[in-house]
Amino acid sequence: MIPIKPVRHDQAPTPAAGSPAAGSPAAGSPAAGSPAAASPVEVAGAFLRPGALQLSALPPLSLYVHFPWCVRKCPYCDFNSHEVRGSFPEEEYLAALRSDLESALPLIWGRKIYTIFIGGGTPSLMSAAGLDRLMSDIRSLLPLDGAAEITMEANPGTFEADKFRSYRSSGINRLSIGIQSFNERHLQALGRIHDGGEARKAVEIAHANFDNFNLDLMYALPSQTLEEARSDVAAAIGFAPPHLSLYHLTLEPNTYFAKHPPVVPDDDASAEMQDMIAGLTSEAGYQHYEVSAYAKAGRKAKHNLNYWEFGDYLGIGAGAHSKISFPHRIVRQMRYKQPKAYLENTRAGRPIQEEFELGRDDLGFEFMLNALRLNDGFESNLFAERTGLTINAIDKALNAAEAKGLLYRDHRIIRPTELGRRFLNDLQQIFLD
Numbered sequence: 001m002i003p004i005k006p007v008r009h010d011q012a013p014t015p016a017a018g019s020p021a022a023g024s025p026a027a028g029s030p031a032a033g034s035p036a037a038a039s040p041v042e043v044a045g046a047f048l049r050p051g052a053l054q055l056s057a058l059p060p061l062s063l064y065v066h067f068p069w070c071v072r073k074c075p076y077c078d079f080n081s082h083e084v085r086g087s088f089p090e091e092e093y094l095a096a097l098r099s100d101l102e103s104a105l106p107l108i109w110g111r112k113i114y115t116i117f118i119g120g121g122t123p124s125l126m127s128a129a130g131l132d133r134l135m136s137d138i139r140s141l142l143p144l145d146g147a148a149e150i151t152m153e154a155n156p157g158t159f160e161a162d163k164f165r166s167y168r169s170s171g172i173n174r175l176s177i178g179i180q181s182f183n184e185r186h187l188q189a190l191g192r193i194h195d196g197g198e199a200r201k202a203v204e205i206a207h208a209n210f211d212n213f214n215l216d217l218m219y220a221l222p223s224q225t226l227e228e229a230r231s232d233v234a235a236a237i238g239f240a241p242p243h244l245s246l247y248h249l250t251l252e253p254n255t256y257f258a259k260h261p262p263v264v265p266d267d268d269a270s271a272e273m274q275d276m277i278a279g280l281t282s283e284a285g286y287q288h289y290e291v292s293a294y295a296k297a298g299r300k301a302k303h304n305l306n307y308w309e310f311g312d313y314l315g316i317g318a319g320a321h322s323k324i325s326f327p328h329r330i331v332r333q334m335r336y337k338q339p340k341a342y343l344e345n346t347r348a349g350r351p352i353q354e355e356f357e358l359g360r361d362d363l364g365f366e367f368m369l370n371a372l373r374l375n376d377g378f379e380s381n382l383f384a385e386r387t388g389l390t391i392n393a394i395d396k397a398l399n400a401a402e403a404k405g406l407l408y409r410d411h412r413i414i415r416p417t418e419l420g421r422r423f424l425n426d427l428q429q430i431f432l433d
């Protein structure tokens with residue numbers, strides 16, 4: 001049995017391999033033309049001109065804010081995160097986020113924001129006053145839905161009760177805590193700055209201030225046994241979190257672990273861990289609704305669901321990705337990745353390093369790459385709504401996947417089968433081919 005390679009849910013999924021080359025530059029757009037000089041009306045006009053697609057409605061819009069610093073770089077981490085080394089330029093970064101957001105406004109004019117995710121890196125390194133300033137900038141520039149889910153990622157080791165109370169009163173209504181493990185030996189092997197006691201204390205502070213929170217745990221850790229993984233998952237469930245994210249550790253290229261690979265459980269052992277997780281979480285009343293995500297009733301992560309349902313997101317901050325739909329096109333953007341380059345270029349009025357329009361031929365795969373991660377799949381009319389294509393565009397691939405027993409479909413829904421979930425990469429690949 002081959003375990004599914006997890007894709008973490010906190011950042012927007014990376015565009016399909018090869019897409020940037022396949023897509024065409026969004027001409028007339030800030031990254032492609034004469035950005036700083038163009039007026040907001042000209043910028044919006046360039047995106048609204050006739051194009052290859054005809055979307056009947058625009059999808060829900062989310063906001064992602066990236067904070068690119070951490071106390072220390074973990075050896076397994078390939079996120080856009082950089083060791084602080086002394087201090088980080090909080091004031092300057094907040095000013096850049098504000099001007100980044102201002103420059104993006106013509107692209108999302110009049111659209112409400114349904115969810116916000118402040119991720120990293122370690123955004124909980126931000127001071128209470130800094131986070132408050134960020135939230136009031138966002139509120140003053142964007143119309144937020146009254147029931148908006150506003151999540152912040154937080155690392156144990158940065159938890160101070162006062163600061164988290166203040167985050168709550170600034171408007172954060174959901175925390176996502178990077179526990180990873182409660183076991184001292186594994187936390188050390190992962191290079192984490194916190195110990196088991198701090199992990200527990202972080203959850204207690206979260207409990208006291210937030211009714212909605214998520215715990216991130218990883219399994220299949222270096223030299224981890226099935227019993228050790230079980231005791232981590234049981235400890236997490238013991239805190240009754242509304243949401244759990246349980247990730248299979250992956251050895252990502254360009255990380256310390258890729259160069260110096262630790263000994264990790266083999267495929268059979270990690271498959272046993274997955275079975276153990278399925279048992280413990282369902283006994284405790286969690287619905288396993290996405291590859292790595294488990295939720296109590298009514299507590300699915302709305303922000304991540306919007307990614308998986310091919311919704312729109314504006315990403316601001318170093319290296320953040322955006323996907324924004326217009327009536328006749330869908331555009332992807334990426335901000336400058338290195339904090340220094342991001343700060344310099346944003347100061348000069350051009351935070352976007354790369355921008356391209358999704359080609360019609362990429363849309364079927366891009367939609368399925370995301371939606372097939374959902375255990376309950378999706379209603380087939382969502383495909384047309386989000387891509388502007390009819391479901392016939394992927395009929396051949398749907399038939400092939402069905403014939404292999406990887407996919408179920410009826411007149412209403414399309415979803416991966418049990419086998420399709422086990423071999424998700426193979427199932428997704430059919431839509432790429």
Ligand SMILES: C[S@@+](CC[C@H](N)C(=O)[O-])C[C@H]1O[C@@H](n2cnc3c(N)ncnc32)[C@H](O)[C@@H]1O
Nearest residue numbers: 008010076077120121155178216247248249250
């Ligand atoms: C944006 S990351 C980091 C959030 C936060 N800075 C932290 O580490 O606590 C979100 C989650 O992705 C998971 N993750 C990061 N790298 C991973 C890897 N190589 N394999 C599996 N999960 C990983 C971790 O569980 C982590 O909490």
Ligand code: SF4
Nearest residue numbers: 070073074077081121
């Ligand atoms: S704390 Fe989180 S984001 Fe930072 S290096 Fe570690 S895993 Fe990556």
